[in-house]
Amino acid sequence: MEQKKNYSLPFAFLTMLFFMWGFITCLNDILIPHFKSIFVLSYFQSMLIQFAFFGAYFIGSLIYFIISSISGDPINKIGYKNGILLGLLISACGTFLFYPAAQMESFLFFLAALFILALGFTLLQITANPYIILLGNPETGSHRLNLAGAINSFGTTIAPIIGGVFILSNSASGGDINSVKIPYLVLTGIFLILIVVFKLITLPKFTNNENIEKGVGALKYPQLTLGILAIFFYVGAEVTVGSFMTSFVGLKEIKGIPPEAATIYIALYWGSLMIGRFTGSVSLFNLNNTVKKIVTAIVPVATFFFILLIFRIKAAENDLLDIKSMLIYLPFIAVSVIAFFIGQEKPARTLFLFSLICILLLILSLFTTGEISLWSLISLGLYNSIMWPSIFALAIAGLGKHTSQGSSLLVMAILGGALIPPIQGIVADSLGVHLSFIVPIFCYFYLAFYAWKVKHILSH
Numbered sequence: 001m002e003q004k005k006n007y008s009l010p011f012a013f014l015t016m017l018f019f020m021w022g023f024i025t026c027l028n029d030i031l032i033p034h035f036k037s038i039f040v041l042s043y044f045q046s047m048l049i050q051f052a053f054f055g056a057y058f059i060g061s062l063i064y065f066i067i068s069s070i071s072g073d074p075i076n077k078i079g080y081k082n083g084i085l086l087g088l089l090i091s092a093c094g095t096f097l098f099y100p101a102a103q104m105e106s107f108l109f110f111l112a113a114l115f116i117l118a119l120g121f122t123l124l125q126i127t128a129n130p131y132i133i134l135l136g137n138p139e140t141g142s143h144r145l146n147l148a149g150a151i152n153s154f155g156t157t158i159a160p161i162i163g164g165v166f167i168l169s170n171s172a173s174g175g176d177i178n179s180v181k182i183p184y185l186v187l188t189g190i191f192l193i194l195i196v197v198f199k200l201i202t203l204p205k206f207t208n209n210e211n212i213e214k215g216v217g218a219l220k221y222p223q224l225t226l227g228i229l230a231i232f233f234y235v236g237a238e239v240t241v242g243s244f245m246t247s248f249v250g251l252k253e254i255k256g257i258p259p260e261a262a263t264i265y266i267a268l269y270w271g272s273l274m275i276g277r278f279t280g281s282v283s284l285f286n287l288n289n290t291v292k293k294i295v296t297a298i299v300p301v302a303t304f305f306f307i308l309l310i311f312r313i314k315a316a317e318n319d320l321l322d323i324k325s326m327l328i329y330l331p332f333i334a335v336s337v338i339a340f341f342i343g344q345e346k347p348a349r350t351l352f353l354f355s356l357i358c359i360l361l362l363i364l365s366l367f368t369t370g371e372i373s374l375w376s377l378i379s380l381g382l383y384n385s386i387m388w389p390s391i392f393a394l395a396i397a398g399l400g401k402h403t404s405q406g407s408s409l410l411v412m413a414i415l416g417g418a419l420i421p422p423i424q425g426i427v428a429d430s431l432g433v434h435l436s437f438i439v440p441i442f443c444y445f446y447l448a449f450y451a452w453k454v455k456h457i458l459s460h
Contacts, residue, residue: 021121240421
């Protein structure tokens with residue numbers, strides 16, 4: 001009887017969680033150049049921001065995995081709604097700690113605040129993703145998750161613009177540490193409001209009767225063990241490109257513009273994931289082959305122009321931004337549409353093709369300068385967009401009763417977002433920012449290998 005109820009309002013609030021963790025995660029790309037200037041950090045030291053944030057995903061997932069293995073699923077005991085409330089409370093504590101961290105002018109305190117914030121996000125990820133499935137007909141659960149993912153991408157797209165205005169706009173002459181106080185206090189307030197809302201709204205109860213077996217039986221499946229590394233390198237590559245985008249755009253041979261103006265290019269990089277996700281979502285609808293191809297070609301272009309409308313506000317504030325020059329991105333989008341057609345909605349084939357294209361784009365960016373180098377790097381987002389679901393689906397294929405355990409192990413692999421950026425930071429300190437983009441090339445090489453290998457593993 002519960003499935004006949006209208007859960008549109010609870011679903012809307014759940015998608016706000018996806019928006020929030022996308023928005024706040026992308027604010028890290030603003031904090032990196034801001035803190036680098038204020039605390040006079042090396043590139044390696046500034047990447048400790050991502051290390052603390054994404055490292056919390058690993059620690060949080062590991063703790064959850066251990067507890068689940070020993071005494072059963074914690075969320076099954078406290079309930080998904082209480083899991084969401086706890087995740088929001090922990091996240092609120094993390095954002096609130098930005099205020100005393102700014103008062104003390106302590107970089108280590110900021111890292112601790114980011115770690116706590118991400119611990120809350122870890123619990124929200126564990127609870128909100130399956131809960132989206134519960135709010136309605138299970139057959140349309142994937143549609144709801146896809147929509148939630150698109151809203152997450154919208155958060156990552158606008159975060160650099162908003163963050164640039166409120167955090168970087170007053171950061172002249174070395175920067176002002178106090179500029180983070182109000183934005184993160186506002187975020188704390190939003191989390192507290194969401195806690196009240198989720199406490200009051202009615203959500204369906206759910207009990208998961210599947211207990212995770214003791215031990216690590218899931219690791220006997222090669223598609224999973226190799227897939228854990230694939231998630232590690234995928235998240236690492238995606239995060240490190242975004243983390244260095246501001247510094248890259250600021251190079252004289254690229255754009256030579258200040259961090260505040262460069263945030264629009266971070267936004268477009270993350271907005272490219274939204275373009276790719278909307279394009280990939282076309283297959284969810286019951287369309288004939290001809291209509292599907294037409295819609296697949298139209299959706300990314302329409303999404304791109306929607307993003308440009310958002311950027312017009314930013315362009316009006318800063319004459320360094322030329323919206324018309326961004327039309328050079330259209331050929332890159334056209335290539336991605338062709339790649340989607342060639343992939344034929346097959347995860348292994350699409351992952352292999354997209355990984356190879358990412359390698360070529362990075363090589364092109366390394367050996368060129370100016371607009372070509374810049375847009376080659378930004379367009380990586382188009383191909384990153386489908387990698388998480390492709391890797392995840394391939395990694396848990398055939399796991400059966402070990403699926404839950406395998407899923408938690410894959411979430412731990414988000415650790416790549418903590419480790420790869422500092423590695424690129426070391427290279428940037430030694431060889432320069434431009435040449436440091438050789439690091440994600442190795443990540444995509446592994447992803448191409450995994451796509452090739454897993455196809456053979458699953459065919460036997």
